[in-house]
Amino acid sequence: MKSKKVVSALNHQYVVNDPLHQLFDAVNVISVQGYDEERRVIYWNEGSEILYGYSKEEATGQKLEDLIIPELMSEIVVDAHTNWIKNDVEIPAAELTLRDKNGKDVSVFSSHVMFTNQYNNKQMYCIDIDLTDVRQAQEQAIFKEHMLETIFEAIPDLFFLMESDGTIIDYHACDKGDLYISPEKFIGKNIADFLPQEVVQKFKSHIAKAVKQEKIISFEYELNLPKGLVYFEARISHLKKYKQIMIIVRDITEQHKSAELIRHQAYFDSLTALPNRFLALDRLTQILIEAERHHEKAAVLFLDLDDFKKVNDSLGHEVGDKLLIESAHRLKQVLRKEDTVGRLGGDEFIILLRRLTDHHDALAIAENLLKIFRTPFKIDNRELILTLSIGVAVYPENGNAASDLLRNADTAMYQAKALGRNTYSFFTKEMNIVIQRRLAIEAQLRGALDRHELELYYQPQFEIRKNSIIGAEALLRWNHPTLGNIPPDEFIPIAEHSGLIVPIGQYVIEQALRFLSKWQLSDQKSYTMAVNLSPRQLRDTELLNLIKNTLADVNISFGSLELEITEGVLMNGQSYINEALIEINALGIKLSMDDFGTGYSSLSYLRQYPFDILKIDRSFINGITLNKSDCDLVKATIAMSHSLGLTVVAEGVETKEQLTLLSDLGCDFVQGYYFSKPIPAKQLLDFSAALL
Numbered sequence: 001m002k003s004k005k006v007v008s009a010l011n012h013q014y015v016v017n018d019p020l021h022q023l024f025d026a027v028n029v030i031s032v033q034g035y036d037e038e039r040r041v042i043y044w045n046e047g048s049e050i051l052y053g054y055s056k057e058e059a060t061g062q063k064l065e066d067l068i069i070p071e072l073m074s075e076i077v078v079d080a081h082t083n084w085i086k087n088d089v090e091i092p093a094a095e096l097t098l099r100d101k102n103g104k105d106v107s108v109f110s111s112h113v114m115f116t117n118q119y120n121n122k123q124m125y126c127i128d129i130d131l132t133d134v135r136q137a138q139e140q141a142i143f144k145e146h147m148l149e150t151i152f153e154a155i156p157d158l159f160f161l162m163e164s165d166g167t168i169i170d171y172h173a174c175d176k177g178d179l180y181i182s183p184e185k186f187i188g189k190n191i192a193d194f195l196p197q198e199v200v201q202k203f204k205s206h207i208a209k210a211v212k213q214e215k216i217i218s219f220e221y222e223l224n225l226p227k228g229l230v231y232f233e234a235r236i237s238h239l240k241k242y243k244q245i246m247i248i249v250r251d252i253t254e255q256h257k258s259a260e261l262i263r264h265q266a267y268f269d270s271l272t273a274l275p276n277r278f279l280a281l282d283r284l285t286q287i288l289i290e291a292e293r294h295h296e297k298a299a300v301l302f303l304d305l306d307d308f309k310k311v312n313d314s315l316g317h318e319v320g321d322k323l324l325i326e327s328a329h330r331l332k333q334v335l336r337k338e339d340t341v342g343r344l345g346g347d348e349f350i351i352l353l354r355r356l357t358d359h360h361d362a363l364a365i366a367e368n369l370l371k372i373f374r375t376p377f378k379i380d381n382r383e384l385i386l387t388l389s390i391g392v393a394v395y396p397e398n399g400n401a402a403s404d405l406l407r408n409a410d411t412a413m414y415q416a417k418a419l420g421r422n423t424y425s426f427f428t429k430e431m432n433i434v435i436q437r438r439l440a441i442e443a444q445l446r447g448a449l450d451r452h453e454l455e456l457y458y459q460p461q462f463e464i465r466k467n468s469i470i471g472a473e474a475l476l477r478w479n480h481p482t483l484g485n486i487p488p489d490e491f492i493p494i495a496e497h498s499g500l501i502v503p504i505g506q507y508v509i510e511q512a513l514r515f516l517s518k519w520q521l522s523d524q525k526s527y528t529m530a531v532n533l534s535p536r537q538l539r540d541t542e543l544l545n546l547i548k549n550t551l552a553d554v555n556i557s558f559g560s561l562e563l564e565i566t567e568g569v570l571m572n573g574q575s576y577i578n579e580a581l582i583e584i585n586a587l588g589i590k591l592s593m594d595d596f597g598t599g600y601s602s603l604s605y606l607r608q609y610p611f612d613i614l615k616i617d618r619s620f621i622n623g624i625t626l627n628k629s630d631c632d633l634v635k636a637t638i639a640m641s642h643s644l645g646l647t648v649v650a651e652g653v654e655t656k657e658q659l660t661l662l663s664d665l666g667c668d669f670v671q672g673y674y675f676s677k678p679i680p681a682k683q684l685l686d687f688s689a690a691l692l
């Protein structure tokens with residue numbers, strides 16, 4: 001504590017320059033302190049009170065080094081002050097870290113003056129400007145700089161600072177290897193000096209946009225570099241205040257490749273690499289727009305590989321896949337550059353032909369397609385023959401929309417199949433009517449059983465020798481309330497194709513056997529019942545169980561049931577067919593070959609499979625009394641069948657002459673309109689009862 005005496009002595013000797021103190025008193029943003037030769041405080045303005053926390057009263061008389069000088073600096077300060085007083089060596093202005101009343105660091109910029117007062121005493125004045133805010137700002141700036149550096153190091157992007165005319169001022173790259181040309185080649189240079197013209201144009205237009213719209217603008221460009229095509233994304237920001245442009249460039253080649261891969265997977269078939277259905281239809285839409293604009297024709301070819309399923313089933317999917325790849329290759333060979341070939345799925349392909357002058361252009365290509373498939377395929381040292389069925393729809397005649405043309409080409413393809421496959425067919429309006437009816441039949445057939453629209457008719461079969469009924473064939477009838485009587489020739493193939501034949505076939509077997517039981521009881525005769533089986537039914541694992549259960553249920557022997565199958569079933573060659581037929585035979589159920597003479601009439605089938613009966617198709621019976629060749633054929637068939645131990649049934653007998661001739665030829669059984677048309681169950685009961 002200093003005494004009042006000391007204070008007044010100090011005042012007496014030093015405080016003389018009042019006007020100056022008055023000036024310092026008025027300024028409280030700057031700390032001004034006055035010291036005597038012993039470095040005791042003789043002046044302490046309000047700014048000093050604020051900066052260092054000591055009041056004027058507390059500070060006055062205290063020594064500088066005891067007041068605001070940190071301990072470590074104390075000696076230096078005392079020496080410097082002494083040196084100034086004695087040797088006139090000025091203490092230079094400097095940034096210092098001093099100490100406040102609480103011992104906290106205070107950053108100041110400290111300037112010092114020394115003058116001699118009227119008492120010839122030296123007085124030192126320190127003028128301290130608080131640097132706390134400046135220091136904080138500096139530290140913040142340094143921190144931000146470090147942060148930016150860290151970001152630059154961590155981000156693989158390239159940063160370029162340039163003038164708005166494209167002259168590069170500065171850059172930053174975390175890895176200099178990312179720079180495709182060295183910095184000395186671009187710093188101070190304009191982008192036009194080292195980038196391709198089209199890329200420069202892109203940059204310039206986007207820079208102009210960024211300047212005008214005052215927002216970040218991004219765009220993509222590519223460069224053909226020694227390592228290959230590289231894709232970049234550039235983001236442009238206008239630093240308005242500095243009239244400069246910041247460009248951040250990112251290598252997006254990998255991203256581009258992934259996007260390309262995803263795009264490819266979405267639009268191309270993975271097996272054949274051909275455009276898939278989606279892309280093909282999109283291209284078709286484009287082709288149609290173009291064709292309409294230029295008043296041109298275009299064509300859609302719908303291709304289906306014939307019997308491809310058999311290849312898959314018999315030789316395996318690996319061979320099937322190889323065939324599809326090779327087929328795609330061949331299809332491309334036939335086409336012009338501007339045409340498209342796509343894979344719709346499975347064994348279906350589509351070909352789009354643009355800029356046609358007339359139908360003949362499409363016809364020529366369809367013929368070439370069939371031709372190129374004539375050469376056998378060589379897959380795994382195996383020669384395979386594969387044919388095509390092609391349906392053609394032409395724009396604008398067969399439709400304006402892609403979906404219509406595709407549907408019509410598909411319809412025409414079915415027609416090509418119906419024509420015997422390995423051919424092409426152009427769409428006609430009549431086909432559309434057929435397809436509409438087909439669709440309507442399929443739709444209605446789905447509910448036909450539930451609506452009780454299906455009914456079994458029976459056509460009696462006769463033994464020629466005894467002129468008596470030996471059984472009947474069950475034939476299905478469908479009477480639809482609006483479509484009318486739909487012949488089985490029409491709905492059975494649709495049922496087969498849609499799989500509906502399985503429940504329908506089960507219904508037929510149950511109904512036919514129940515009727516047989518009733519009929520046998522009624523006439524007290526062991527009649528037989530012939531039921532037709534479609535190929536699809538033989539795949540039904542429940543078929544034999546159903547037959548066994550129903551036979552047991554109605555108390556009918558296995559031998560009273562005949563199952564009629566056509567050669568088509570056998571041509572399938574599937575092992576399950578063979579197994580089913582063997583089981584049928586083992587049970588004692590009779591097996592009958594239907595429609596003999598209409599298909600391949602392969603005698604080997606008759607030996608290979610356990611047939612009991614052979615039915616000669618009515619188309620031959622029709623001609624036996626009219627032409628010799630039919631008669632000879634039927635004669636030979638009967639003889640051959642007997643030699644194989646088969647019973648022969650002639651179907652479609654319409655006249656007495658035919659019956660007589662068949663009797664002469666040794667035919668066993670007959671059925672036909674001559675005796676009776678297929679009739680409802682009730683009528684057959686009456687018919688047979690009348691003959692008893």
Ligand SMILES: Nc1nc2c(ncn2[C@@H]2O[C@H](COP(=O)(O)O[C@H]3[C@@H](O)[C@H](n4cnc5c(=O)[nH]c(N)nc54)O[C@@H]3COP(=O)(O)O)[C@@H](O)[C@H]2O)c(=O)[nH]1
Nearest residue numbers: 475476488489492508532533534652653654671672673678
């Ligand atoms: N899988 C199943 N197929 C069945 C079933 N019901 C019938 N069908 C098959 O449909 C085809 C056509 O049958 P449909 O119209 O009934 O014709 C049969 C007879 O009506 C007809 N026929 C008989 N006699 C004469 C005749 O003297 N003249 C003449 N013009 N037609 C005659 O022949 C058909 C006999 O058929 P099929 O013995 O089977 O060859 C036909 O292929 C049926 O098989 C069924 O339930 N399931």
